[in-house]
Amino acid sequence: MRTPAPSGAAAAEAAAAASVEAYPRIVATLIRVTGDWALAEDCAQESLTVALERWPTDGVPANPGGWLMTVARNRAIDVLRRATVERRKLHDLALLTPDEAQPEPEVGQDVVDDRLRLIFTCCHPALAIEARVALTLRTVCGVPTADIARLLLVSESTMTRRLTRARTRIAQAGIPYRVPSGPALTERLPGVLAVLYLLFTRGYVADGEPAFADEAVRLARLLDRLMPDQSEVAALLALCLFQHSRRDARRDAAGNLLTLERQDRDRWDRAAIAEGLVAIDRVRHDGPYAWQARIAACHATAASADETDWPTIARAYDALADLRPSPVIALNRAVAHGYAYGPAAGLVLLDAARAGGGLDGYPLAVAVQADLVARQGDRPRAAGLFREAAAAVGSTAERRALLDRADELAR
Incomplete structure (x- = not known):
């Protein structure tokens, strides 16, 4: 059974939707059977091309993924037959033919x-x-x-x-x-x-x-x-979802980058946050992504910047620094302690993080120092540090944000 023939745009949309699940499945299966990566990718891609040609006229099949697999498999058989490849591969490919009239198979x-x-x-x-x-x-x-x-x-x-x-x-x-x-x-x-x-x-x-x-x-x-039983996989998914939930709120109407505390939290993607919370609830081990996901969850669930649970974030960074020490984690730990226990505490940890030389030439370390100094009340010095960081940073958006912060402090 097929749906009525869609327009070209609708057929393209249907093919794109089907390919999200079907493409990696087709490629993975054909690689296993043929051992030929290029052939598998070419045949999978060609099946999408054929769908765009036929579906506007013939309609979208009841099982789009199965239809795509059939076309890709037939193309692979044609190529292998012309290349006179051994019969075993042709036999295995012949067994891959799904009936497009049947429901999509369960992921076995x-x-x-x-x-x-x-x-x-x-x-x-x-x-x-x-x-x-x-x-x-x-x-x-x-x-x-x-x-x-x-x-x-x-x-x-x-x-x-x-x-x-x-x-x-x-x-x-x-x-x-x-x-x-x-x-x-x-x-x-x-x-x-x-x-x-x-x-x-x-x-x-x-x-x-x-x-x-x-x-x-x-x-x-x-x-x-x-x-589903790998805790760090669930943690990585949660971490990405929490961070990705802010994608639409990270810039103002003029395109300027906004720091976390200045973002409009009503623009955060609540569905992504909810999905992240479900994922993090399945985390049972304290791996590096688990700690990072818990930190991101504190930010994602805070009703406002002032209500952020910084002591919990600071403790998570303590654990993360013990588990996987690095200059960047040490820098973020200094930020967390600065917000949890005051800027002086953050500056002490920042000095310790810099002592090993791993943050030399890293402009964001200067920006962190500038923020902590500003919160101590030394606005002129902080403005100078923000300008120093802006001069060294590579990102245009970050440079503009740092200079804006310097200008605010200099007023």
């Missing part, structure tokens, strides 16, 4: 394994981090190569070569197409989560590309659905 273990294999292979530590990001966007998310090139500020030909090298590296290094188990899963999962969080932060930073953050949230939801 085979489908789960295929999609997890794809994610873990794309995020394998043998690949450079940029390759992991690009391969995840292309293969798991189905983002076109041209769009990935634009997001990563390189030419399409350069990105094509990077993706080709990444796939070649997987083949030559014998990277297994599987989900690790036992201790190996514990060792590999943080690397997968790091790729997802890197994607998110690239979209969330002041001058970032929002598409990165959107894809990271979608991937975090997928990974959480496929690995």
